[in-house]
Structure formats: structure tokens, C-alpha cells
Amino acid sequence: MPPLLTPDICVIGAGSGGLSVAAAAAAFGVEVVLVERGAMGGDCLNTGCVPSKALIAAARHAEAIREAAAFGVEAGPVRIDFARVRAHVRDVIDGIAPHDSQERFEGLGVKVIRAEARFTGPEAVSAGGFEIRARRFVVATGSGPVLPPIPGLADVPVLTNESVFDLTALPERLLVLGGGPIGLELAQAFRRLGSEVTVLEAERALGREDPDLARVALERIRRDGVSLREGAKVERVERGPEGIVLSVAGPDGTERIAGSHLLVAAGRAPTTAGLDLERAGIAQDRRGITVDRGLRTTNRRVYAIGDVASVEGRGGLQFTHVAGYHAGLVVRSILFRLPVRENRDLLPRVTYTDPEVGQVGLTEAEARARHGDGIRVLTVPMAASDRARAERETDGLVKLVVTGKGRLLGAGAAGRNAGELVNLWSLALAAGLTVRPVAGFVSPYPTVGELARRAAIEFYRPTLASPWLRRVIRVLRIFG
Known part of the structure; x- marks a missing residue:
């Protein structure tokens, strides 16, 4: 029999939401086990919010030099040292990482298990050779990038937000599949750093946003030199002598667009693989783990928060601050038995284009x-x-x-x-x-x-x- 742990709370996932639950519960003297199979800090710290904003900051400085003449300042031509840009991004991550580290959370009294977790029944989880039977479980496993079912896409090298920050050289011609916040933020940043960039969006770019507001950002992105094509359906992806080639359907027929790199930013899907949710009686659909507005799953012992939570079947709001908001709700529910309800009308969002x-x-x-x-x-x-x-x-x-x-x-x-x-x-x-x-x-x-x-x-x-x-x-x- 594996060693048995019986904490008050078991948190699965050490991203923003999971860390917030663990830290808050530990501060009240509650026994917590935190399970994480990947990097501490999750997507936001390692491949999302933090590195993207660091890259955007570098790109903004490059653009400020180009605009300096309007203020009477002559700064000369812009020169990009991409290795130093990448070092800047890494330095920002490294500066924040100690706050999310295993050492810090163990210092708070949290038992951290660096392994994959899976439910073995309605009241138990197996992870790292331990059996964990907690009073309450919180699933905070986040989400990951989705590759759309485009013929040939699986046969070419593809960048996502999880790999784009590993680039060691600036892309010469970057193709971006998806005109949502992630795609446009990175497209504008790489353009300002010197890449040729083409964005292909099947519908309307920044389609969720108020058109009056979105128009302001889209006009500037185009002025920066990004080729932004809306209503562009990519029918096929293949390798060619020019690099990666996209076949794009348009009103005048099919056009071939070539690039040196392809970044796919066409949405994200909840991370539930390997959790064996069915063994715990936890319902899910393609949008994530089904929860009520109090963030409880169909197993009353288990909560789900952040990207992985599908509140009343509407899917998760994939923002770090929403995961933090959810964490506060479940802490109040678990520790103090207070009634809580997610209110989406109060949740802000920002697209960090310029x-x-x-x-x-x-x-x-x-x-x-x-x-x-x-x-x-x-x-x-x-x-x-x-x-x-x-x-x-x-x-x-x-x-x-x-x-x-x-x-x-x-x-x-x-x-x-x-x-x-x-x-x-x-x-x-x-x-x-x-x-x-x-x-x-x-x-x-x-x-x-x-x-x-x-x-x-x-x-x-x-x-x-x-x-x-x-x-x-x-x-x-x-x-x-």
C-alpha cells in the first residue's frame, strides 16, 4: 500500500489559481498538499503572461526609438540584439520564480509533490507514490494551446506560446494563425523587433471586443507593418522551398503565403488528460470540468478553478486574475462554509497590444x-x-x-x-x-x-x- 496523506485540502496544479489556494489555506494553518507535474508557477509565469509582457516591453522600447524624432530626440537606427532580448525575458521570469517556488511553499507549510496526479476514486488521488485522501480537492490544471485540424499542420514545425519564447534567433518571416489577444500581442511585438509578420484570422480580429475599441488597436498594428488578414481561412499547411507555406482561401481564389516560422494562437483547451476524472464522478465536456457558480464539480468534494473550470457549461475565462478570483471564492467556501458565486460581469480583461x-x-x-x-x-x-x-x-x-x-x-x-x-x-x-x-x-x-x-x-x-x-x-x- 502506498503511503497515505490526509490533508484538509489537496490542490492539483501549481499555477496562479492553485498557488493562491495553497498559500491562503496555509496562512490559516490548514494542512495542504500541492501536486504539480510541470513547472511551478504554471503557464502564466513560464510561457504566458510574464514572458509575453517582457517581450512586449522590449518591443515597445524599440518602437520608442523610432518615434523619438517627433519629440526632437535623435537616437539613430534601431538595432536588435535578440539574444539580449531573450535574456531580458528570462531574467524577468527568474526574478518572479522564487515567489512561486517549491521552496517558498514548503516554507509556508505546504507539502509539494512534483508528479502527475490522477483520481483513483471519489475521495482519493494518487501522486508521486502517495495516496491522498483530502477533505476537499481543488483542480487547477489550467489550459494548453490547441492545434486546429488543418491538413498538413502536424507535419511542419509549429510554435505556440509554450515554445515561442525558446527561439534563439528572431524569425525572419513570422506567420501567425489566430487574431485573438495572444496572436496579436506577439505579432506586434515581433514586428517591432524586426520580423516580417502576417496574421491570418478566420473571422474578425479581436472578435470578442467592442468594435469601436478593437479598431483602435488593429489600425495601429497595421500601421506598424503587420499584414493582418481577417476572414482568411487556412485550408492547408505544407513545407516549401520558401519555408512553411499556407494555402489561404479568399474571394479571389486560393493564395499561397510563405514564412520562415509559424505561430499557432488559435485558442486553448482545458488540461484534464491523465486526471481520470471519471473515477471520481467528475463530469467534463470540451469546455472543461463542469462546475456550478460556486465552482463545485459533480463530486461535491471537488472544486475546479481557472482555465479548466467550465462554469455552468460556459467554459472558463482564461485569465490569470480570474484564476486568482476563483481561488478566493473556493477558499471562502472550503474554510468558512460561506456561499460563493462567480460573477462574470465583474471580471476585467485587457489585450496588451499597443x-x-x-x-x-x-x-x-x-x-x-x-x-x-x-x-x-x-x-x-x-x-x-x-x-x-x-x-x-x-x-x-x-x-x-x-x-x-x-x-x-x-x-x-x-x-x-x-x-x-x-x-x-x-x-x-x-x-x-x-x-x-x-x-x-x-x-x-x-x-x-x-x-x-x-x-x-x-x-x-x-x-x-x-x-x-x-x-x-x-x-x-x-x-x-
Whole structure:
């Protein structure tokens, strides 16, 4: 018989969500076993958020040199040392890794098992030669890149977000399959670092985002020199004398597009292989492990969080901060028996292109579908910010969707550092605020954050022309 462990909580997966659960539970003195078959820190630290943002930062510095002349600064031609770029990315990962390390979590009192986990029954997991029988289990195994079923794709070398950061040389001609956030962030970064880049998207690029906001980012990406093709269906992939060749169907027939490298960013799938979920009575579908809004699976002992969780069959929201949010919910549920419910309307998202696209709550289209025409849309251009003008970053806008009484339903922004603007609106939405307190807060001048207040003030603009209000002002003037 294998050695038996009986912790209060067993967490499977040491990515953002799993680590948050383990750290929080350990802080309360709860016995925790953490199982991870791969690298500590999961996708975000090793192959996702952290390396991609480090690469984007390097690319932004390259672009800043190109734009310096507009500010009266002559910096000369841009030269890219890709080996040093790669070293920068690695250095950023290495700087964060100790926070997610096995040593740190063992220091917190967590037993860490570096092995594959699989359920052997409704109440037990096998991992690393141990049998683990916990009061509660939390599955936080994340997701991985999907290769679409395109003929020939399996026969050519393919990059994904899990391998692109291992490149030792800058791609000469990079083909990107997928015009979502991952594809476009990396496409723009590699273009700014010197690659020729073509992006092929079968539908609309940044299709989930409000078209008014997405347009700002897409126009800049094209100006940067990325060939972005929407409505492009790749029918076949093959090797050719020019490298990797894609056969792309278009209105004028089939076109062949060649590149030196192919990056596939066409979606992600939940990681459940090898868990033997059926032995534990845990239901799943192609979207992930089925959970209710309290993140419990069909086995009441087991929770699933983050990318792997399909909340009421809607699939997971594949963001690191969502995994952290889920972690907080299940900790409250497991430790304190409090009722919890995921609320997707409160969860923000940002696409880290330049300019960025950020959103929290409902987009205009979503709000109209849910509330009909009883909404108001308030917009303020980025050019209304004196700070944005001073920095020559006037492309973009802030867009609010509110009810007729001013209750916030959603907020979006497109522009340099738009993700930072979304923070305030995330707080306002979570607090159930109307636009009134936002219209009244004092923002330091000059900051781009002033646009939040200006957008809220737009709600009251029709009042300025009210005959009734003007009569009140005239009457008050009588009293001196």
C-alpha cells in the first residue's frame, strides 16, 4: 500500500489559481498538499503572461526609438540584439520564480509533490507514490494551446506560446494563425523587433471586443507593418522551398503565403488528460470540468478553478486574475462554509497590444442584448486628455455603458495603458456605483485617468440644455 496523506485540502496544479489556494489555506494553518507535474508557477509565469509582457516591453522600447524624432530626440537606427532580448525575458521570469517556488511553499507549510496526479476514486488521488485522501480537492490544471485540424499542420514545425519564447534567433518571416489577444500581442511585438509578420484570422480580429475599441488597436498594428488578414481561412499547411507555406482561401481564389516560422494562437483547451476524472464522478465536456457558480464539480468534494473550470457549461475565462478570483471564492467556501458565486460581469480583461484594449462588464452589444434600448453609451476620446497629447498618444477612447439612471453596466478603453484605466471602472462596477461618484472625484492633472471623470460627466450633459434647470438658475439669480 502506498503511503497515505490526509490533508484538509489537496490542490492539483501549481499555477496562479492553485498557488493562491495553497498559500491562503496555509496562512490559516490548514494542512495542504500541492501536486504539480510541470513547472511551478504554471503557464502564466513560464510561457504566458510574464514572458509575453517582457517581450512586449522590449518591443515597445524599440518602437520608442523610432518615434523619438517627433519629440526632437535623435537616437539613430534601431538595432536588435535578440539574444539580449531573450535574456531580458528570462531574467524577468527568474526574478518572479522564487515567489512561486517549491521552496517558498514548503516554507509556508505546504507539502509539494512534483508528479502527475490522477483520481483513483471519489475521495482519493494518487501522486508521486502517495495516496491522498483530502477533505476537499481543488483542480487547477489550467489550459494548453490547441492545434486546429488543418491538413498538413502536424507535419511542419509549429510554435505556440509554450515554445515561442525558446527561439534563439528572431524569425525572419513570422506567420501567425489566430487574431485573438495572444496572436496579436506577439505579432506586434515581433514586428517591432524586426520580423516580417502576417496574421491570418478566420473571422474578425479581436472578435470578442467592442468594435469601436478593437479598431483602435488593429489600425495601429497595421500601421506598424503587420499584414493582418481577417476572414482568411487556412485550408492547408505544407513545407516549401520558401519555408512553411499556407494555402489561404479568399474571394479571389486560393493564395499561397510563405514564412520562415509559424505561430499557432488559435485558442486553448482545458488540461484534464491523465486526471481520470471519471473515477471520481467528475463530469467534463470540451469546455472543461463542469462546475456550478460556486465552482463545485459533480463530486461535491471537488472544486475546479481557472482555465479548466467550465462554469455552468460556459467554459472558463482564461485569465490569470480570474484564476486568482476563483481561488478566493473556493477558499471562502472550503474554510468558512460561506456561499460563493462567480460573477462574470465583474471580471476585467485587457489585450496588451499597443495601444491596449481593456474591458470590464458588458460591452455595448452585450448590454443592448440584455437591456434593450434602455441604455446610454458615453464616450470620450483619448485626445481629450492633455497628458495623452503631451505624450503624442491620442489614439483611442473611453466608452461607458450605463442604464438610464446612470448605473454602470460596463466600461471599456482603448489607448496607451488602457488596462490601467479599467482598474477604476472595475472597482466602480464591483461596488455597484452609478456614474455620480466618479463624476465627482478629483483626479490629479495632468493624468490620463482624468478621462474616467470626463466620461462620467458626459452622462449629465443633456441636463445642461434642460429648460427647467435654466429657469431654476434664473430664479436663484434674483436672490443675489
